[in-house]
Amino acid sequence: MNSLEFLQSAKRLLQPEAVEVDRRNAISRAYYAVFHTAKLTADQLSWPLYNGSTHERLSQRYADNGQNALGYRLKDLHRHRVKADYRLRYIIQYSEGEKQIASCEDVLKRISALRA
Numbered sequence: 001m002n003s004l005e006f007l008q009s010a011k012r013l014l015q016p017e018a019v020e021v022d023r024r025n026a027i028s029r030a031y032y033a034v035f036h037t038a039k040l041t042a043d044q045l046s047w048p049l050y051n052g053s054t055h056e057r058l059s060q061r062y063a064d065n066g067q068n069a070l071g072y073r074l075k076d077l078h079r080h081r082v083k084a085d086y087r088l089r090y091i092i093q094y095s096e097g098e099k100q101i102a103s104c105e106d107v108l109k110r111i112s113a114l115r116a
Helices: 004-013 020-044 054-063 068-086 094-115
Strands: none
Touching: 004 020, 004 094, 020 054, 020 068, 020 094, 054 068, 068 094
16 A cells, blocks of 8 residues: 555545544544655665654654754644544634645655655
8 A cells, every 4th residue: 555545535535515524534644644654764764763652753753864844744743633533622624624634745745855
């Protein structure tokens, strides 16, 4: 499976008429497209591994290898994914889903540029 399939799934889920659970799932799926792509890229670039949470380690790997902005963006995307998955009292609007998918697409482009 290609990690970008998660992004395709997110886009299918996020429709203007989507119910909230679909908006939440769209944010989560888009995040995992970034997560898996970022992890594969860091591994391919032989960046050192760290102890700790898998998601925290990944953003730290980017920051410690001269990619502070990407490290920060990974943390931010993770924060939004956690909100979508666990903060059920917070209402996820369609516009937030659009914003998160666009942010994920931007981060994916920036990660791809590292491999070029």
